[in-house]
Amino acid sequence: MTPRVSKWGDRIFLFLLLCATASVVLLVVLLVAGLFYGAGPAIHQLGLSYITGYYWNPEYGVYGLIPAIEGTLVTSAIALLIAVPLGLGAAIFLTQQAPAWLRAPVGQLIELLAAIPSVVYGFWGLIVLAPLMRNDVEPVLVKYLGWTGLFTSTPVGLDVLTASLVLSVMAIPTITAISRDSIAAVPRSQKEAALAIGATDWEVTRRAVVPYARSGIVAGAVLGLGRALGETMAVYFVIGNRTATFTSLIAQGQTIPSLIANVFLESDTPLERPALLYAGLVLLAITLAINIVARFVLSRSQVGRGAAAE
Amino acid sequence: MKFDRPVRRKVFSHGMTVLTGLAVLVIMIPLASVVYQVVLLGSPVMNVAFFTQQIPQACGRGPGSVCHQGGVIVPIEGTLELIGLSSLFSVPIGVGAAIFAVEYGRERRFARFIGMTADVLSGVPSIIAGCFTWALFLFYDPAIAFSTLDAALALSVLMVPIVTRTTEEALRTVPNSVREAAMALGISKWKMSLRITFVAALPGVITGILLAIARSAGEAAPLLIAGGFACIHPLQGITQETCALPLWIWFGANSPNPNFIALAWGCALLLLLLILAMSVLSRFVLNRMARKMRGE
Numbered sequence: 001m002t003p004r005v006s007k008w009g010d011r012i013f014l015f016l017l018l019c020a021t022a023s024v025v026l027l028v029v030l031l032v033a034g035l036f037y038g039a040g041p042a043i044h045q046l047g048l049s050y051i052t053g054y055y056w057n058p059e060y061g062v063y064g065l066i067p068a069i070e071g072t073l074v075t076s077a078i079a080l081l082i083a084v085p086l087g088l089g090a091a092i093f094l095t096q097q098a099p100a101w102l103r104a105p106v107g108q109l110i111e112l113l114a115a116i117p118s119v120v121y122g123f124w125g126l127i128v129l130a131p132l133m134r135n136d137v138e139p140v141l142v143k144y145l146g147w148t149g150l151f152t153s154t155p156v157g158l159d160v161l162t163a164s165l166v167l168s169v170m171a172i173p174t175i176t177a178i179s180r181d182s183i184a185a186v187p188r189s190q191k192e193a194a195l196a197i198g199a200t201d202w203e204v205t206r207r208a209v210v211p212y213a214r215s216g217i218v219a220g221a222v223l224g225l226g227r228a229l230g231e232t233m234a235v236y237f238v239i240g241n242r243t244a245t246f247t248s249l250i251a252q253g254q255t256i257p258s259l260i261a262n263v264f265l266e267s268d269t270p271l272e273r274p275a276l277l278y279a280g281l282v283l284l285a286i287t288l289a290i291n292i293v294a295r296f297v298l299s300r301s302q303v304g305r306g307a308a309a310e
Numbered sequence: 311m312k313f314d315r316p317v318r319r320k321v322f323s324h325g326m327t328v329l330t331g332l333a334v335l336v337i338m339i340p341l342a343s344v345v346y347q348v349v350l351l352g353s354p355v356m357n358v359a360f361f362t363q364q365i366p367q368a369c370g371r372g373p374g375s376v377c378h379q380g381g382v383i384v385p386i387e388g389t390l391e392l393i394g395l396s397s398l399f400s401v402p403i404g405v406g407a408a409i410f411a412v413e414y415g416r417e418r419r420f421a422r423f424i425g426m427t428a429d430v431l432s433g434v435p436s437i438i439a440g441c442f443t444w445a446l447f448l449f450y451d452p453a454i455a456f457s458t459l460d461a462a463l464a465l466s467v468l469m470v471p472i473v474t475r476t477t478e479e480a481l482r483t484v485p486n487s488v489r490e491a492a493m494a495l496g497i498s499k500w501k502m503s504l505r506i507t508f509v510a511a512l513p514g515v516i517t518g519i520l521l522a523i524a525r526s527a528g529e530a531a532p533l534l535i536a537g538g539f540a541c542i543h544p545l546q547g548i549t550q551e552t553c554a555l556p557l558w559i560w561f562g563a564n565s566p567n568p569n570f571i572a573l574a575w576g577c578a579l580l581l582l583l584l585i586l587a588m589s590v591l592s593r594f595v596l597n598r599m600a601r602k603m604r605g606e
Contacts, residue, residue, distance in 0.1 A: 006555070007485065007498075009498055009500045009501070009600065010498055010499050010500045012500075013499075013500030013503070013504070014414065016406060016498070017406050017407075017409055017410035017414065019406070019408065020402060020403045020404075020406025020407045020409075021407075021410045021411070021424060022405075023403045023407070023408040023476060024403060024407045024427055024431070024470060025424075025427055026423065026429065027431065027467060027470065028427055029428055030440075030442070030446065031431075031434065031442045031467070032314055033437075034443075034446045034449070035441060035442055035445055036444040037437070037445055037448075037449055038413060038444065038449075039445075039446060067451070071593060073479070084539055085333065085336075086333045086336055089329065089332075089333030089334070089335075089463045090330065090333050090337055092330050092332045093327075093330035093331055093333065093334050094334075097327045097330055097331070098334075099419060102461070102474075106334060109338065110334075110337060110341075112341060113340075113341050114335070115524065115528070115585050115586070116341075116344055116528075116582065116585075116591060117527075117528025117530070117556055117559075118436075118528070118529075118530070118532035119528070119529075119531075119556045119559045119576075119578075120344065120348065120528070120578045120581065120582065121344065121557065121562055121564075121576075122560075122561045122563065123559055123562075123574065123578060124343070124347055124348070126563055127347065127563075128347055129344060135577060136465075146436065154358025169340045171479045172337055176337075178381045185334040200319050200320055200322070200323035201323045201450050202319075202323035202326040202327070203319065203323065203325070205326075206326075226433055229435070230434075230435020230436065230437065230438065230532075231435070232435070232436065232437040232531035233556075233560065237563060255434060257437045257531065260437055260441065260535065261437060261531055261535075263338075264534070264535050265534060265535075265538065265539065275439070277445060279443050280437070280438050280441040283435060283437050283438060284434065284435070287433055287435055287438075288430065288433060288434075290433075291429070291430070291433030292430075295426075308398055
């Protein structure tokens with residue numbers, strides 16, 4: 001052994017590793033600090049009235065985030081309403097019901113959905129989905145569901161509903177992947193016990209498997225929500241980009257990310273970009289809160305699983 | 311549980327199987343539609359010119375103006391440049407932090423803290439990463455706030471958590487007995503970390519890097535905020551505004567010029583193929599590792 005040499009080697013190596021580790025931690029700190037720095041002028045001049053304002057008119061120095069916040073929450077909520085049943089259904093099919101030869105290829109196809117870039121989804125939504133919604137789907141919705149008050153405007157195709165649909169497609173792979181993993185981790189004994197007392201396949205799933213994997217399923221849904229909230233390009237192309245409070249599912253709207261993408265590059269008034277970064281801070285706060293909730297639920301489920309295995 | 315009416319329950323059970331199967335079919339519809347559309351409109355422009363020529367001037371304006379297809383060599387170069395730069399930033403940081411967490415962070419609390427930090431980063435929306443590096447460069451030097459360098463940094467913010475997480479997982483699969491055996495032979499810890507455990511985990515690490523590249527290569531939003539948009543030939547320096555495949559898709563989709571739109575579909579197809587190639591490659595690397603582990 002050559003203690004002197006290895007000692008220095010160890011020190012240098014450890015120093016480099018510490019630099020890398022510090023960079024990761026620093027990145028998070030800088031991220032928040034940088035956004036605050038960039039948004040500084042807007043925070044200073046607009047204050048909290050920005051978050052409660054309704055209008056966006058840079059020429060008069062009027063900035064309000066309510067329409068974008070509303071649009072973000074509404075589109076993500078609808079996306080989740082569509083994506084959770086489909087994603088969970090697919091996860092149950094892939095773990096409980098599908099024949100073994102079908103599981104891997106179908107699972108990979110669903111994962112492929114996550115690999116398609118969001119700008120491609122946006123382009124597809126603009127060319128394929130929006131005309132379909134305008135000409136075929138939305139007139140039917142207006143005719144038969146008009147009484148609900150949710151479909152009160154003229155169908156345009158580029159609207160909140162179309163954006164929600166695209167978002168649901170993008171949230172599904174996350175929901176399916178995490179639900180599938182947590183369902184697959186349910187101990188066999190749990191299923192066998194239910195089968196032994198005469199439950200049908202579905203009753204095993206419904207009463208023995210899904211409740212056991214519940215927290216993993218919830219975490220998957222929440223992570224899917226996080227993905228939908230921050231999605232930019234796919235929404236930008238199909239939501240119509242209009243600053244207006246929510247009136248109808250088939251009216252144009254905007255979300256916080258689509259607002260930033262729509263305005264940022266062309267912006268020429270001094271306060272507008274800081275205002276957009278301020279919007280970014282609001283979005284970051286929402287998504288981080290949601291992600292932390294999801295990780296917490298997920299870690300609790302793993303703790304529970306570990307305890308059950310022991 | 312109530313167990314009466316067995317026939318009804320059995321039928322209901324089969325009905326639910328059909329229903330969940332239907333859910334899978336419904337999910338396949340948008341996938342099929344996107345792939346079909348991209349291949350249908352993207353493949354006609356995929357010729358030699360597509361890969362070698364620059365984007366043509368807006369054609370069809372004056373009478374008798376010749377409209378040639380042109381190509382997207384500049385966006386391709388831009389994407390390769392962005393992949394290279396962002397990997398250069400994110401791989402050493404991500405791999406280093408993961409080695410530290412696994413080999414030196416034996417106190418589990420610290421290792422978990424690094425993992426949590428990576429999780430927080432992975433939850434950051436891509437457009438926020440762009441806003442962040444734009445603000446950072448605004449502070450440092452406003453002249454290069456819209457630049458390839460800035461955009462590459464934004465992409466590396468998205469890549470770091472993926473690289474960190476996958477490297478960590480790959481290192482954890484290396485059994486502790488290997489570490490103990492190495493240390494017992496008197497090797498120093500840094501050599502053990504680098505030449506034994508890291509080498510053993512290398513296929514997993516490469517998979518993580520490929521995944522991170524696949525994810526960041528398709529991002530348009532952070533490029534738009536941090537990189538600006540300038541698809542000029544020849545490719546501008548890294549302190550100038552950027553150009554990339556997803557940016558051209560964004561531009562083409564917003565453009566009324568049918569030639570630009572056709573090129574954008576070509577870019578979409580190329581991007582899909584690139585991402586698919588990355589995932590096939592990573593699977594190949596992992597399979598080879600598995601075979602090696604079995605000693606074949």
